[in-house]
Amino acid sequence: MFKGGVKLVDFKSLSKNEKIEEFKYPEKVIIPLSQHTGSPAKPIVKKGDYVVEGQVIGEISGFISSYIHSSISGKVIDVLPWNLPTGKKSLSVIIENDGERKSIDKTERNWLGLTSEEIINIVRENGIVGLGGAAFPSHVKLTIPPGKKAEYIILNGCECEPFLTCDYRVLREYTDEVIEGLQIICKATNVKKAFIGIEHNKIDLIPILNNAIRNLKIYIEIEIKILPEKYPQGSEKHLIKSILNKEVPSGGLPIDIGCIVFNVQTARAIKRAVCNGIPLTERVITCTGLVRKPKNLNVRIGTLISEILNYCDGELKYGRKIINGGPMMGIQIYSPEIPVIKGTSGILLLPEEKLPEKIQPCIRCGKCIDSCPMFLAPSEIGRYVEVEMFDKCENLNVFDCIECGCCSYVCPAKRPLVDFIKYAKFKLRKK
Ligand code: SF4
């Protein structure tokens, strides 16, 4: 088990029993060309073009980049910059739905006959990125760097953020596809042993997973690990520590210690791309919080958040805020006219918190240090940020911060510690 972290009330009962519903095809979609880690895709369509579902509309522009596909059929009505849930802007393709649901031809394949290179290429061409939040291109994760070797794949089913239940529902309802995806990942990386990590609050998944493993033809060793409910259990580094008792070195990657972590929805997307020829044009999200009808929805990428909130009867009024993602690591968005992107795991409607008007001084209680799972001193970093001594923050390993939010959560003075840390990283990167 890892040091630090916090125990949170999970609020998952609001949506945990809501089966995944197919969200209607929207009238229009707004599909950003930069919705992944790495360089934005290059647009290959223009205003007036006709596109079908699954057609490439943005081409990969480097090794760390991703293809972007249309999620509906219809006419491109514009290509222009649009706000992203992350607060940035990205050139985006706006498509008006023609209601025809025309699609590219899909190629069915048996993954057993494919080589590692062929699998990685299919994953790349189908625009698969990590669906746990960071949206890191999956073909890059599957490509083992020279001199390294992958020994274990870990499937991340922790979903440790409160409120979110979309990964839980995917594991429950699409168990076979997730396990098949895990086997394909192992074939691509030449790994023989995989773990599935889930938190204790999802213990009811064990018989479902075991049943799927019994009924499918399994070519690898799969071990299910039940982990205590402790945030941020689902962070890659902490999941590895909990399962393998190994530490990823500072500034390093899981592959440096022979391990790669994939989210459960990513594994399912890989299965669908490889076996069914389906590009990443949809994903399952949770819409919950102060909405009257919390739901888990399968949504076309590019659907506006306003449409989803309407469907779930989530009224936007004074004193409420919208969060893209979970309450700990998610980002508040200031307009619902923002699209769902590949990294959107949830839409939360939460009460606005009353923060102190002025930043309060640190009372040196040490709670932030105790809660930090990365062995950092957030109180110290915060003090240096306030006096703009960013080099000192670098000496305090600010870049090791995974922005989990535990320090801000526990701080009795309500100091905006994660915001301080993000600001320090921004300033240091600009140096
Ligand atoms: S300093 Fe970073 S890693 Fe540590 S608790 Fe705060 S946000 Fe999490």
Ligand code: SF4
């Ligand atoms: S938790 Fe807040 S008040 Fe306590 S040491 Fe950390 S920054 Fe200071």
